[in-house]
Amino acid sequence: MNDMSIMERAVTVNESKISAKKVQVYYGEKHAVKDVDIEILDKTVTAFIGPSGCGKSTFLRCINRMNDTIDICRVEGQITLDGDDIYDRRVDPVQLRAKVGMVFQKPNPFPKSIYDNVAYGPRIHGLVRNKVETDEIVEKSLRGAALWNEVKDRLHEPGTGLSGGQQQRLCIARAVATQPEVLLMDEPCSALDPIATSQVEELIDQLRSEFSVVIVTHSMQQAARVSQKTAFFHLGNLVEYGDTDDIFTRPRDPRTESYISGKIG
Amino acid sequence: MNDMSIMERAVTVNESKISAKKVQVYYGEKHAVKDVDIEILDKTVTAFIGPSGCGKSTFLRCINRMNDTIDICRVEGQITLDGDDIYDRRVDPVQLRAKVGMVFQKPNPFPKSIYDNVAYGPRIHGLVRNKVETDEIVEKSLRGAALWNEVKDRLHEPGTGLSGGQQQRLCIARAVATQPEVLLMDEPCSALDPIATSQVEELIDQLRSEFSVVIVTHSMQQAARVSQKTAFFHLGNLVEYGDTDDIFTRPRDPRTESYISGKIG
Amino acid sequence: MTDASLSGAAAPARRHGSLTQLDERTRRRNAAEKRFRAYGAGAIAIAIACLAILLFTILSNGLGAFRQTYLTLPVALDAQVLDPSGQRDLDAMKKVTTIGYSKVLEAALRQTLAQNAIPEEGLSKKDIGDLISKEAPAQLRNMVLADPALVGTSVDVSVLTNGRVDGFFKGRVTMASAEKDSNTSPAQLQLAQTLKEKGMLATKWNWAFLTNPDASDQRPEAAGVGIAILGSVYMMLVVLVLAVPIGVAASIYLEEFAPKNRLTDIIEVNIANLAAVPSIVFGILGLAAFINFAGLPQSAPIVGGLVLTLMTLPTIIISTRAALKAVPPSIRDAALGIGASKMQTIFHHVLPLALPGILTGTIIGLAQALGETAPLLLIGMVAFVKNFPSAPPEGLFDPASALPVQVYNWTQRADPAFFERASGAIIVLLVFLLCMNVLAIFLRRRFERRW
Amino acid sequence: MPAIWIALIILALAVVGYVLGVKRALSLAGGDSRRLHSRTTYYGWNVALFAAVPALLVLVLWLIAQPVMLERAMSGAIPEDMLSEGANRSLIIADVRNTANALSAAEQKGLLSAAELADPAGNADAIKAKLTDAGIRFASGATPQIFAAAEHYSASQSTGRKVITVLALLAAVAGLAFATMRIHPEFRARNVVETFIKGLLIACSSIAILTTVGIVLSMLFETGHFFQAYPWTDFFFGTTWSPKFGGGSQLGILPLIWGTLYISVIALAVSVPVGLFAAIYMSEYASSRVRSVVKPAIEMLAGIPTIVYGLFALITVGPMLRDYFAQPLGLGSSGSSVMTAGLVMGIMLIPFVSSLSDDIINAVPQSLRDGALGLGSTQSETVRKVVLPAALPGIVGAILLAASRAIGETMIVVMGAGAAAKMNLNPFEAMTTITVKIVSQLTGDTDFRAPETLVAFALGLTLFVITLALNIVALYVVRKYREQYE
């Protein structure tokens, strides 16, 4: 079943999209991310794996400066996007986030209709000029997130009235609709059934042809299926980063090895 | 790897703990759960599986009447716990919920310290008489939920400052601490890494010796590992219910078959 | 791997009873629950009961103000008295004062009595004239000056009766009280009763209460809340236009943008403290800042509105900030995460969710502003004003009164008839408040949701 | 051109600017709005703001400065001998202004002949007569000099108008051109607009600061006068409050502080539990129908004028407490008491606590309630242990607001608690508050230069400091116990 992804995880070396140097993150006293150096490639799916609480979400949120919203959070080090330091004073975090979209770990739909949830991003970014275009982008995004069939009759009901997995897919649709250059997804399939999961994975694979995708996942199989690069975090450290193939077959670090060998889920 | 659970899914037929008859649930117009008949056995782990949005959470919430809190939600039919109709006018939902505990799909820690989160249930139910007992139960529950090591130094920091997976385990610990007779767990491992998942599964297995556990999961492997009974839901219907072994090896309904054969995750 | 089994818990074991039989502890907790709920219901009952008592008193005292007793009689406009020069020259006719007109009215009433064969027993000429309100001569004079051709003819006019007579028909004045009352006598009331039986005197709906300006202490029957309503409307317009946007804007800045530092803390404490400043102090400020410094006119709704704006701002800011704070961060994250700017996040998502709280603050703030007298005392709005202000915006600079001022003034007046007027004005004020609330309540219900 | 017209033209220019901005941005992006940094409306707003704001500022500045400048100009036109009495200067100027207004009104009505218009000063008497006939009212003191000055005034006024018209419109056009030229696809129009809005927000917040400064300033000066006439030690530590007309007053603040605290505490003891329980009931138990009726009904309590409460206290509650509590308990026979005022004020304050708290409680996420209920809590446990702590900061804010009102209330205290300043523990005794004394000393009959009147300012300032201290404590407490959800 993993053949496809293994096949595609081919030789082409894409250029670096995001590069992090000596990134440290503190929550007050707590040192949550330690000294992380990483190059995230363009047109590539990168998976972040590691035990719960190891700093995956935290690091992910650094990449589009969502950590700015947490008062006690402090980021050090350098992260560049296409060579520009994103923590530079002149950088507009809003523009950054438009380029680097995010799906959060806990689904957080707006208390608006399903339609408005998805249409919001395109509207504020001026990606649509009229109702027809909006309808189109909403449908496309919801289809991409494998939600269209379930909600097409209730587009104008509140997004908060959806089931857990539906909300998760709605958030994916919402993020995809803004057409970011980099998409950060924090456990996007945690509440999805296998079929929905495979549809989302397919979406991720499609996105890869144009964008760069970073996905946090606890499912090693999923990481193996969708990603070309994998980063393994442990206790705030980036322990190992490399081709997904290598990580899962020839881990260099004993911690990586013990983590993936204890693999069950 | 599944040997243990397969072995234990033995012959003993436990008595029925919860029995549902012709349960219908509506959200306003929407018919979310249709005509569900099910017997949930004592000292048994029952898994609910099915595609996202099929009504698993909704049915689960019926069992401890959490649906009462949703204005537009209407429940018909009969559900009994130990022979008592839980929708009887004389039944006190509070006592019901003390017996039938719940872990929600979206982790919802209280904005209190980690310690107080766990101690909350035992305190209101009078399961503890003093600080020592509370400390004990808090530690035990957190250990059971495989969170103790990560939080033992920060018990008095807010539970909302934990990572997604940590919050999920905190909610498990919180539910376990109240020592319910039936524990309903809505995707308790969705945000957990494999190791934490296996620890929680172990916990579930232990609980089974005394209580009845219902777990909603998207991972067919997990269902196979931890449950003795499995119910497959589809579009609001309970399609098939039976021994986990049978469901996964000899599904009777074509829908079940196609769902589990499309299994990926 | 989990190191302890839960089954052997050291804690007291759980009783596994039937669902319908409550165990001791649950029963206790349920009793506590019932008590708690009863406290809540009781609290609401107390609040509603207080409201009911207050409303009942206000209504029973004040409804009378909306009805008034009028006397209709033919008046011969004697040319000799009203236009001695005979030229129908306005300037000459203006020389005849209301005193002259009151004599004409007195004569007309006596004549009417004579025609209807009603005896004047025991009543002096003055006593009879006193049945008619002191407002009537002015009314007649204006009528004549507007149309000098009337002089010499006889016209039917409907005039207000004296406040005591009016009170007699509303039950405020009785024969027994009139006995001791130096301003009326049982004989006068008896005469009024006779006139009523003859159909010349009637108590009817009184629009004038809503449209007339205030009247002096001798004419409770003519006093109305017209200018007070206008003044209050003008002031509320100013408050609404200034306090709500400024208050919400300030809250947004402080809650969402301001760096969390000492300065912000100072501002926060400062605003909370402003709420505790007695309203009269805002009057001191208004006098100093708006009248003496900025040179705005005395007694003007614009100044009143500005002072009330400053006074209401803390209320609106405090409640708006609380409402903004209550919006869960995940909503903000969601919007920021798809590249919405902070401004967009706030205006598109946070503000609509905070709206119910903002509206509550606005309602309470406006209610407070609408009923406030003390600060107006110092900027000259607690005043006797008889000329209507013009339409806004110029009218904002004309002298005007306000509803609470009218209430305050009237409760201080000696004639008990003003007490009824004061209660009537309170009714108007409450209706005013209710109208303002209706919109807010409607909006609040639209935007209220849980997440 | 009147200012309002100029303003309208500027606004029209802003609208034009908006359209231009949008058009230009689109054309530079080749018609594809997606190539722009911001949404097209932001480019429009950007131009509109640049066109309108500076021009309107110029206009407003002129409106403020013009009278001053005109006054200066007029001073030259008014003969020195008329101005010798400096005090009357402003009156003469007002007179000139009135005359000028009357003249222009007359001119518009075509009342005046050409000769009269050419030389109003020479024809002062004739013009006066005509104006009076036409019913145009102006002060009777107008002399030929005044007419001359009025003419000068009109002239400079119209010159000033012309200048400002040109200036303001120039500013608008310049702003428009500048902003339009600045547009290019990478131009961060949204940031510009948002910076502007942020500036506006900051300006709004600073009003609160300005108010405080204004309050302190407007009281500081007179407080200074007071302390020159009355020793501060007696004021702050005196235990007797008895102002006298003929001097020799004792103006100790302590009994007033005591009364203020006593009454406020009783009022809060009534309003906080009732309000809080009402809020809890409304948001947690009542159906939405009940809530939608009860909530606005309770809010009516905040809108009833305090005088009604005062009368209620005076006529109903006071005698009742006296007859059924104070006298049977041997606690005196005063018709007015701290208890009366506190109770009645408590009723008035219920909605402050209940409505604001209700909104805050309602905003606590349902998932928290679910969490607690799912563990088998009763609803009341959920409320007490989970919901209320999460809503604490907002609730404390509501209580503070109620306390603030209690401290600032006059009418209820005057009628309910009386006017006598006493320090007594008995809640059935008459006492009074600082605010009441501020009002009565300010509106009383004592000489306005005497310490008996000036003490009002000192009282106000002291109260300000006291409440400030209380608020700082409250902020600290809230910070300490706050539970942030999510």
Place this chain on the structure above:
Amino acid sequence: ASARDQIQVSGSSTVLPYATIAAEAFSENSDFPTPVVESGGSSAGLKKFCEGVGDNTIDIANSSRPIKDSEREACKAAGVADIMEVRIGYDGIVFASDIAGNSFAFTPADWFNALSAEVVKDGKVVKNTATKWNEIRAELPDQEILAFVPGTKHGTREVFEEKVIAAGCKEAGAADVFKKELGDDKAKEACMALRTDGKSVDIDGDYTETLARIGSAKNGIGVFGLSFYENNTDKLKVATMSGVTPSTETIASGDYPVSRPLFFYVKKAHIGQVPGLKEFAEFFVSDDIAGPTGPLAQYGLVSDPKLADTQKAVADEATMQ
């Protein structure tokens, strides 16, 4: 701002009703708009009056007491040099109780003995402990002492203290004892200090409040203005003072001792600038209005026997020296 065309009046709440009656009649019988009459107390009115001259200051201040020297100085400093003082008449101060209760015939000494903090008993200064009126003087009814007196903000309080309590102090012979015991300065104070044990209740509100208090405490005796009493004769029973029943006549003749003059002050600089100012002042003190049969007297103002002098002074625009 456009020029204002109405007269602005501010000041005493005691003068307010008279001023509004005059203002209303003034506009009814002239082409001038009705003057705006504010109330905020004599002191506040005078303070505004002395703020300066000009369009945004008031023209007339009503006062229930003569302007003080210190206030005139402040006025002068602000440029308000020429002030016309106009006395419109007298305000009688009466004592009245519930209509259904006992009748009272007081002397100032009764009031002193009933309300003073310290009284003289057998030549010694002792704390006042009287509880019933008949303990003060046997002829008075057997009724609890409870008096509602104007609070210290009211000018009426000053009149009450001086013309009733201080006079009573002298009349009762206590003044001499105080002088002997305490010295001149303290004696005056001791004469006027009221007891604070709840027998004497300060009223900071107005007469309606006093009336309401009598309504809820039937044995209370209140201090009222004559006009207020005359409008409420069906609820109140007036007490005599030294045998004289208060009325406009007895007060005008000086037989009834407790009264005070009422004034208004006109800013001379505004005459000729504010339309109708002088006309209003003249109208206010005209015989038709302020005379013994005019509406002001009807309402309870004690007409000034020397009204003609006042009228002349106003016509001449005579200012205070």
